Amino acid sequence: MGNVLEVVGIEKNYPGVVANRNVSLNVTEGSIHSIIGENGAGKSTLMKILYGLVRPDAGSIKVFGEAIALKSPQDAIKLGIGMVHQHFKLADNATVLENVILGSEPTRFGFVVKYDEARKKLQEIADHYGLEIDPDESLANLGVGERQRVEIAKVLFRGAKILILDEPTAVLVPQEVEELFTNLRELVKKGLTVLFISHKLDEVLSIADDITIMRQGTTVATRKPKDTNKKELAELMVGGELPKPRAGNQKVSDEKVLAINGASYVREDGRQILSGVNLEIHGGEILGLAGVEGNGQSELIELIMGLLTPSSGTVEVLGLNATTSLTRDIRNAGVAYIPQDRQRDGLLMTAPLWENRVLGHQFAEPLASSIWVNKGAAISDSKRVVDEFDVRTPGVNVLASALSGGNQQKFIVGRELSGNPKLIVAAQPTRGVDVGAQAIIWDHLMKARSGGAGVLLVSADLDELFSLSDRIAVIYNGSIVSVLNPAKTTPEALGLAMTGAKSA
């Protein structure tokens, strides 16, 4: 069988960042081709290019042997390329059929939808490819796995021959993953081609016919599952070279700033997110929490901040019971929180910087006294943060939304590290910031550690984990699967542990 998709020398630059360079890919007809890589390795950019959402700066794409230039997703659909988005684009208050046909409705006279014909066609597609769906079911009644099937049916209905699935298993529970794989195998058996993006090595090894590995924006190798193993894939993903070992003296105190004992959390829909997590952080140490996103990190952080209540177990923060304490008390006790989603949880986008400086410190001196906010102190301290953290802004009176993402992040970190916190919960503190800013943030976190603060560093960036952490705990599927010493471990071993492999 021939190649349905040939990509040669794709390059895409964003201001200051090379998202893709020298990307090449050959996809055989009727195969499942996996693309793996760390966060930020350029997988998403490549997929956006293939789906017409982003135009490449250089390179060529051939679909079914013909060179093409995609201008929009509609072009891609016409050529038979369909995308199953990670975040479903469906409406609850409509039926499966309506969701599937929207935008390519079969019509009579151009305006009457031929629902009967559409239903028949969808049923045929579903039968042909072994997808279990009921066209007349209301979408509100469907679970995540079923919704994903609707998304797949949607692209098939449009006649897609090449399906791109962007991290399709991220939202699924294990049984649903199995069902998805059964469906995908059925699709390729019928002659379709699947591009499967993932960073879960186990899944890739079990489903893919070919595996292409991306690192730092480029494709580094292509392997067959039978010729490779997890260890090699992990090495290829993170690169052979070890991050530089870190210097610095350390004084770990006896004081436990964070003690989590057997904490479990079951979400309202009954899904077990965390099971029996034990973690301890002492003053003066940085504990790295490594893990692929969505393995319970966000919920763990929310337990610590008193935003969620554990189903069982205890969370003790600076001697306070986080479950029964108000978030306000937890923060006042000396807990700093750098949230993962800076625009949603970290800033008021339509407020000036100095007001944002007060957030989280609005109950205590020096920024507040009794019921009043001390505007003068807030402005002068905002200026200090801007200077110390090199926040590029015309002043502290501009709105937070006027700053670039990296500068917003620097401002948040600066705010949170103010007032000598004793425990710093830092979630992806350097995501999306440039190398210079990263160095500043790392430096300040290390300073806080030398000053006796305990740091919980949640990161998907292996470099960051190795450079900063005194210990690295690995979270997988809601459990801490291992705690590693960064001096005695390799990125490969860590990468393996993150994907749930037992041997490390």
Added chain:
Amino acid sequence: MSKKVESLESSSKVKSFFKSPARITLLIATVFFVIALVESITGAVDISSPGTSGATLRFAIPLLMAGLGGLWAERAGVINIGLEGMMIVGTWTGAWFGYLYGPYVGLLAAAIFGLLSGLFHAILTVKIGIDQAVSGLAINLIAAGAARYLSGIFFPPVGGDRTVSPPVETMPTFTIPIIAPFFKSIDEKEIFLISNISGLIYGVTTELSVVTVGLLLLLPLTSWVLWRSKFGLRMRFSGENPMAAESLGINVYRTRYIAISISGMFASLGGAYLSLVASSVYREGQTAGRGFIGLATVIFGNWRPSGVFAGSILFGFTDALRVRQNESVMAILLAAAIIAGLLSLYYALSRQWKPMSIAGIIALTGFWLNRQVETIPQEFVTVFPNVATLIVLTFLAQRLTPPAMAGMPYRRGSE
């Protein structure tokens, strides 16, 4: 866990009870039976008299038009608080152009100016991105102010007043042959229940305006557009998930422009009905908040055309009663108490304790009031429609499924 499953099951039972056509028929029949019963007990014959049903229809049409207008806008994802103002546009342009060129031109003018007022709302909310409530309120204020200003300029020179237009030629009415006389004859025989229903049918088939029939046709048309046409499907997705619609190549902005313009046209036609059919003159304050009641029927009707229709009939009925007999309200109170009692019994059988007790309390209060009070004060009669609205919405609130993105700001290309 088992408790949760149980309550889910019983709530779906309730849902299917209200959904099945046969049972709805049964429900309506029960209501009629109770009304007939109450009428024969109390002697308040006006509830189901032909006069009341005819008046109900006349009061319901403007509400229906405002409601359908609201439905079009909200299904496309934009809340239209400006319905009231758009109705004012209809009353004024209908009367003025009706006076100049005859009532049919008046209707046409109302349709055109209503369309433009809807388009204005669309430009403000869709293109410029102004908050939907702010834009709607602005339209209400502008329309009321402009109507007053223009009335002062245009009406006095031609024999009108600063607040009242010169009279417009009345529109013709017709009585459906055979059907109307047939039901009239049965109504006069005063047979229990059958005569009540016949009277009602006679009321809505006699002295009908062509406009009434024409506007009523917009109801099935709206249903057809929503559930059968390509535009309707795209419009619904513009209200449910515009991001998804956009990703499939649908022009959400254009869809919303069209839907909101039609929304304005419908509301304006409802206004024109007030000044051309229900009366034959424009009077300041003629809309009297009907645009807002129309908005309420959208919620009451769960964003469905049939529900909007039911809502406008209900509100139109309470409106019609208000201008009629006082003792009718007492009778309605008794009927409502009986129905609430039956509902309470039903909920008790399906072991839904909370709705059961609410219905039970309403029933007992109704019976108690009926025994204690000789005549109901005029104030209560005036407030009755509002109370009825509150009660009905209390019962229905949990089962509502509004368009997911109605009222939310949406910019093209947002994720």
